[in-house]
Amino acid sequence: MIHIVKRKEMPFAHAMAIRFGVIGLALIVCGIVTMLTTGLSPIDVYGTMVSGAFGTMRKTWILLQETAILLCVSLALVPAFRMKFWNLGGEGQILIGAFAAAACMITLGNSLPAPVLILVMLATSLLAGGVWALIPAFFKARWNTNETLFTLMMNYVATQLVAYFVIVWEVPKGSGNIGIINQSSEAGWLPTLMHNKYLLIVLVAIALTVAMYVYLNYGKQGYEIAVVGESPNTARYVGIKVNRVIMRTLVISGALCGLVGFLLVAGSAHTLTTSLAGGRGFTAVMVAWLAKFNPFIMVGSSMLLEFMSSGAGEISTIYGLNHSFGDILTGIILFFIIGTEFFITYKVVFSKKGAEQHV
Amino acid sequence: MEATQPAVRLRNISKSFGQVQANTDVSLDINRGEVLALLGENGSGKTTLMNMLSGIYFPDSGTIEIDGKPVVIGSPKDAFDYGIGMIHQHFKLVNVFTATENIVLGLKEPGKLDLDAAAEKVKQICDLYGFDVDPHQKVYDMSVSQKQTVEIVKLLYRGAEILILDEPTAVLTPQETEKLFAVLRNMRDDGKAVIIITHKLNEVKDISDRVVVLRKGSYVGELVTADATTQEMTNMMVGRQVSLNIDRPDPEMKYRMERISVKNLTVKNREGITKLDDVSFSIFTGEILGIAGISGSGQKELLEAIAGLQPVENGSIEYHVDDETTEQLIGMDPLKIAGMGVVLSFVPEDRLGMGLVGSMDITDNMMLRSFRNGPLPFTDRSEPRHLAELVVDELDVNTPGVATPVRRLSGGNVQKVLVGREIAAAPTVLLSAYAVRGLDVNSSYVIYDLLNRQKGNGVAVVYVGEDLDVLLELCDRILVLCGGKVSGIVDGRTTTKNEVGLMMTRLGGGEVA
Numbered sequence: 001m002i003h004i005v006k007r008k009e010m011p012f013a014h015a016m017a018i019r020f021g022v023i024g025l026a027l028i029v030c031g032i033v034t035m036l037t038t039g040l041s042p043i044d045v046y047g048t049m050v051s052g053a054f055g056t057m058r059k060t061w062i063l064l065q066e067t068a069i070l071l072c073v074s075l076a077l078v079p080a081f082r083m084k085f086w087n088l089g090g091e092g093q094i095l096i097g098a099f100a101a102a103a104c105m106i107t108l109g110n111s112l113p114a115p116v117l118i119l120v121m122l123a124t125s126l127l128a129g130g131v132w133a134l135i136p137a138f139f140k141a142r143w144n145t146n147e148t149l150f151t152l153m154m155n156y157v158a159t160q161l162v163a164y165f166v167i168v169w170e171v172p173k174g175s176g177n178i179g180i181i182n183q184s185s186e187a188g189w190l191p192t193l194m195h196n197k198y199l200l201i202v203l204v205a206i207a208l209t210v211a212m213y214v215y216l217n218y219g220k221q222g223y224e225i226a227v228v229g230e231s232p233n234t235a236r237y238v239g240i241k242v243n244r245v246i247m248r249t250l251v252i253s254g255a256l257c258g259l260v261g262f263l264l265v266a267g268s269a270h271t272l273t274t275s276l277a278g279g280r281g282f283t284a285v286m287v288a289w290l291a292k293f294n295p296f297i298m299v300g301s302s303m304l305l306e307f308m309s310s311g312a313g314e315i316s317t318i319y320g321l322n323h324s325f326g327d328i329l330t331g332i333i334l335f336f337i338i339g340t341e342f343f344i345t346y347k348v349v350f351s352k353k354g355a356e357q358h359v
Numbered sequence: 360m361e362a363t364q365p366a367v368r369l370r371n372i373s374k375s376f377g378q379v380q381a382n383t384d385v386s387l388d389i390n391r392g393e394v395l396a397l398l399g400e401n402g403s404g405k406t407t408l409m410n411m412l413s414g415i416y417f418p419d420s421g422t423i424e425i426d427g428k429p430v431v432i433g434s435p436k437d438a439f440d441y442g443i444g445m446i447h448q449h450f451k452l453v454n455v456f457t458a459t460e461n462i463v464l465g466l467k468e469p470g471k472l473d474l475d476a477a478a479e480k481v482k483q484i485c486d487l488y489g490f491d492v493d494p495h496q497k498v499y500d501m502s503v504s505q506k507q508t509v510e511i512v513k514l515l516y517r518g519a520e521i522l523i524l525d526e527p528t529a530v531l532t533p534q535e536t537e538k539l540f541a542v543l544r545n546m547r548d549d550g551k552a553v554i555i556i557t558h559k560l561n562e563v564k565d566i567s568d569r570v571v572v573l574r575k576g577s578y579v580g581e582l583v584t585a586d587a588t589t590q591e592m593t594n595m596m597v598g599r600q601v602s603l604n605i606d607r608p609d610p611e612m613k614y615r616m617e618r619i620s621v622k623n624l625t626v627k628n629r630e631g632i633t634k635l636d637d638v639s640f641s642i643f644t645g646e647i648l649g650i651a652g653i654s655g656s657g658q659k660e661l662l663e664a665i666a667g668l669q670p671v672e673n674g675s676i677e678y679h680v681d682d683e684t685t686e687q688l689i690g691m692d693p694l695k696i697a698g699m700g701v702v703l704s705f706v707p708e709d710r711l712g713m714g715l716v717g718s719m720d721i722t723d724n725m726m727l728r729s730f731r732n733g734p735l736p737f738t739d740r741s742e743p744r745h746l747a748e749l750v751v752d753e754l755d756v757n758t759p760g761v762a763t764p765v766r767r768l769s770g771g772n773v774q775k776v777l778v779g780r781e782i783a784a785a786p787t788v789l790l791s792a793y794a795v796r797g798l799d800v801n802s803s804y805v806i807y808d809l810l811n812r813q814k815g816n817g818v819a820v821v822y823v824g825e826d827l828d829v830l831l832e833l834c835d836r837i838l839v840l841c842g843g844k845v846s847g848i849v850d851g852r853t854t855t856k857n858e859v860g861l862m863m864t865r866l867g868g869g870e871v872a
Contacts, residue, residue: 006376218737223730226719233713236668237705238727239694 004346015344019337026336030329038321045315052314053307061198063303063310065268068205069260071302073284075205075212076256078293079249080133082216083229089136089151090281092158093129093254095274097261099162100128102272105181105188105265106169117188122262129258130251132158137250141243155281162274169272180270190267201263208256213295225249257281290337308333364427366391366521366552367412367443372421374407381407382576384421389521394543394553396567396584398560398596400799402769404576405556409523413445414438444514445523450506452498459494462513477516484515488545491538503654504535511542521552528562532653533827533860540566558596558799560589561828572596597800605807605832607851608815610646617641617679618788618819619665619688624674626660626843634660636843638674642788642819647810649834649851650823651859657843658823659708662790665821666705667691678703678788697728704786706778708793708823710770714777717766721747721758724765725780750779754805771802778809789813792823807833827856841866 010018031042038045054060073090080087104121112120136150171179182188193199216222228235228245235242264276283305290304291297312326365388374382382404389395399405410416412423414435422429425441432438438445452461459478478494485492492508501509507527514522524543528536543553543566557563563570564584572579572595579595619642626635635657642648650658663669665676667688676688678701686699696703707713715724725743733739747761754775758768765773774794781789791810795803810833814820824830830837834851839862846862 214737220730220736220738223723223726223738227716227727230716230718231712233709234716234727237666237693237707237713239692239697 002348002350005349007345007347010344018344019340022336022340023333026333029336030332033328033332038319038325040319045319048315048318049307049311052318053310059310061196063306064202065198066310067299067303067306068202069263070280070284070287070306071205071298072201072208072260072263073257073280074287074291074298074302075208075295076253076260077281077284078212078288078295078298079216079222079225080253081288082222082293083225083246083249085137085140085229085246085250086148087133087136087151087250087253088148088282088285089133089154089254090257090284091277091279092151092155092281093132093257094261094264094277094281095155095158095162096132097125097129097258098265098272098276099158099165099261100124100258101188101262101265102169102178102181103165106178109182109185109187112187114187118190118266121188121266122259125258125262126255127258129261130255133250133254133257134247137247141246159274162272162276166272166274177273178271181265181272182270188266189270190263197268201267204263209295209299216295221245221248286334290334304333305330365389366426368424368427369408369412370422370424372408372411372418372423374404374411374416374419380576382411382418385573385576385578386421387571387578387581389552389554390569391520391552392547392550393569394547394555394567396563396570397554397556397573398558398563398570398592399573400558400596400801402575402799403573403596405573406525407576408573409445409525409554409556412438412521413443413523415445439517439519442518442520443523444517444519444521446507446510446514446525446527448525448529450510452506452509454499455497457495457497458492458501458509458512461498461509462516466517481512481516484512488515488542488549490542503530504532504539507531507539508542515546519551521554522546523554523556525556526558527555528557528559529825530654532863533856534864536562559826560592563592564589574598593800605804605829606811607833607835608811610643610814610835611817614644614817615646616644616682618644619679620675620677621661621665622675622677624661624664624676625672626657626664626669627672628660633672634843635664638840638843638845640838640845640848642821644787644819645814645817646835647814647820647822647833649830649837650821650840651827651830651837651863652840652846653863654825656840656863658792658840660843661840662705662707662792662821662823664689665788666703666790667693667696701788702784702786703788704781704784704790706774706781706789706791706794708796710773710777711766714781715765715773718764720764721751721756721761721776724776725750725783728780728784746780746783750776750783754779754809770797771799774798774802774806778806782809782813786813786818788819788821790821790823793825794822795829796825803829827859831856831859839863 027046034040034042034045052059053063073094077087077090101121101124104117104124108117108120132154133151136145136147136154139145139150140147166176166178169178170176190200216225224235224240224245227240228242232242235245265272269276287298287302287305290301308326308330312323312330315321315326316323367389370386372382372385385408397405397409407416411418412432414432414437417433423432424430430441432441453464456464459474459481462481463472463477481492481494484490490508490512492505492512498506498509511522527539531539547553555566567584569581570584570587570592571581572592574596582592622639624635624638625633628634638661650661652658660669664671665688671689678686678688680686686701688696711717716727722740722744725746726738726740729743730738744761750756751758751761756768756772756775758772765776768776778794794806794810798806810820810822822834831851831854836848837851837854837859838848839846839859841863844866846866849858
């Protein structure tokens with residue numbers, strides 16, 4: 001007889017030790033899979049992945065930048081998630097923020113001084129992202145529509161909107177691309193800090209992580225979010241205006257996604273495409289869940305996913321493996337991480353007593 | 360089968376959930392033709408034990424014998440094959456089906472489903488035991504007691520010989536309880552084994568032949584009901600001498616004034632159904648006003664309307680600050696009411712769904728009403744933590760610490776946390792809904808005592824209750840609701856249980872002509 005029994009509360013250190021041990025276990029399984037399917041030495045493959053991610057200063061900085069962007073998206077989603085509002089519209093909110101920034105660069109690039117232009121871009125991006133998330137939030141608050149579907153559908157609207165304007169603004173005509181915006185004047189481009197074009201976004205991510213942690217855990221609004229998420233009736237009972245909290249939180253969530261769109265356009269891509277968000281709106285959902293909505297743990301989970309992704313790219317070029325092989329390894333590791341949570345909460349007991357009773 | 364052979368013999372049954380030992384080494388016999396009461400406080404393992412008999416849990420150790428043969432009950436289906444059926448506190452019926460459809464649902468009889476024949480058989484069972492069920496009535500049209508009846512008939516239809524009822528009277532009026540007991544007696548006389556799980560002593564006296572007492576998961580002893588006194592049973596259940604009288608100090612007349620007057624209050628719920636119809640009454644300082652009624656008669660809406668949580672169709676709710684000043688509470692939300700300087704505390708029925716946040720710890724729950732204090736956008740947890748420690752200390756809350764999520768506390772401790780917070784606000788009005796529901800004897804008396812102390816401080820206390828014995832012993836006046844209307848207001852010291860019970864079922868409470 002197999003019984004699944006709930007454990008008593010496990011000490012935090014003990015649980016963390018198990019979690020790290022499990023990652024080791026996952027790496028061993030990944031190694032076996034690698035050997036069996038490709039015949040390559042897993043040590044070599046891991047080495048390649050590490051060098052792909054950290055091999056050079058530039059690679060390290062790119063990894064940090066990608067981690068920072070993904071982390072920012074996750075931080076944007078996390079207030080909504082703590083409220084149990086499943087915002088799957090990060091992708092569209094990023095895109096609409098990027099669209100707003102690009103629109104300012106294109107239309108105002110020649111008429112405003114650079115610092116003012118950047119501020120205008122920032123403001124419109126925040127606003128656009130906020131509005132994009134406010135729409136489903138309003139419908140949720142007012143008519144209790146399903147936010148998961150609604151935010152998801154808003155992604156497609158954003159993509160189509162951007163697709164249309166890419167054609168309007170395409171350079172040269174007929175190319176289907178906007179190209180680098182303001183390449184000669186660099187109007188609306190974020191400045192590089194200390195000659196490092198990656199540093200700014202990393203600093204933004206660090207600041208946002210700390211700010212979000214404080215907001216959620218020590219802020220009055222963060223407390224309201226937690227109460228509304230856990231029990232809307234309790235919130236009403238103590239006089240929290242539930243609808244207002246839902247809308248306010250989603251404006252924050254969407255605006256921060258808009259900020260990421262702004263950073264992508266003004267800080268790194270300097271152009272606008274429909275695929276600019278690159279699936280981060282969805283990957284960030286995983287980052288947030290893996291970290292159980294704790295901003296500091298999200299630093300680790302976003303880095304893990306970015307590391308796996310860059311490593312996957314590296315092994316696919318070096319060994320000529322399909323890029324999906326990296327995804328398989330990522331999948332195995334995630335499977336182990338998520339599986340551990342079950343064993344941390346429950347234990348499996350094999351008892352012989354059931355057999356005795358048959359006698 | 361010998362006459363002395365028990366229907367069920369449980370031997371040395373133990374069961375634990377994680378670190379919690381729900382049952383330890385329990386042995387007992389269940390006989391045919393007998394009503395056995397399983398008595399114990401909350402968390403004493405009564406339901407767990409019976410769940411093992413009905414196949415929901417599997418014992419860690421111990422044996423079960425049915426008619427002298429050892430058996431393994433691994434699922435509710437196994438239990439059923441042995442003729443064991445259990446009626447849970449929450450009914451498992453399909454609302455849009457008729458009584459008969461629910462009864463035959465899930466039966467694997469060969470051949471075509473013949474609903475008419477089934478309805479005929481249902482009718483026979485009803486006639487045999489004196490049930491009052493229309494086989495063709497839809498479940499959504501039924502009262503709670505009718506639904507319960509359908510559950511019982513469902514088991515009998517399937518040939519159950521051993522029936523377990525988990526706190527069956529919690530949702531019934533005294534008259535409905537009488538009816539239930541009458542059919543249980545019929546079933547007993549028909550040779551069935553009936554087990555009733557309860558912590559209400561008067562019911563044990565009323566219905567059972569034998570009573571087995573559990574305490575903290577262990578078998579304490581058993582008594583023949585006819586020879587046992589209520590006091591004896593309580594002492595066994597609690598493990599020490601307990602006074603069973605609820606204190607009822609006389610209201611302090613010197614400062615007595617009308618605190619809240621409700622006039623012509625009409626409330627409709629979201630579906631547009633009238634839940635309160637032209638309700639008028641007053642609440643005075645320094646008294647406990649009891650509110651009695653069958654569940655769903657408008658108690659919830661009434662309290663929520665006063666607390667500013669329920670939109671009101673018509674009428675007025677006036678709060679008298681002193682003899683001259685009066686504030687209108689209608690159209691106010693809880694924040695605005697507090698903003699007017701009215702300290703109105705409310706202990707809602709749904710503790711974890713409305714009064715508290717289950718996943719938060721005691722400190723954070725203390726903060727629910729006060730988190731807005733202070734000019735900064737950040738919360739200050741030092742004050743709430745202090746309050747949490749105070750409540751834990753003074754009300755003897757059993758918890759590892761103030762950082763424990765309230766969800767992990769037992770029902771009584773959850774209620775102490777909630778009541779403690781609401782009283783700490785030093786209210787002028789204290790509304791409470793089913794304040795002792797699901798609480799054991801000890802915790803209930805702690806709550807009665809707290810309410811009485813508030814009354815002594817001149818607070819206007821409203822106590823919505825379901826146990827008429829308690830209402831009659833605790834309250835100064837009792838307002839009886841029937842179908843959203845005021846059926847009458849009676850003096851708690853002079854009225855009788857029968858009078859209140861009749862008023863609950865019929866407006867004004869007159870006898871049937």
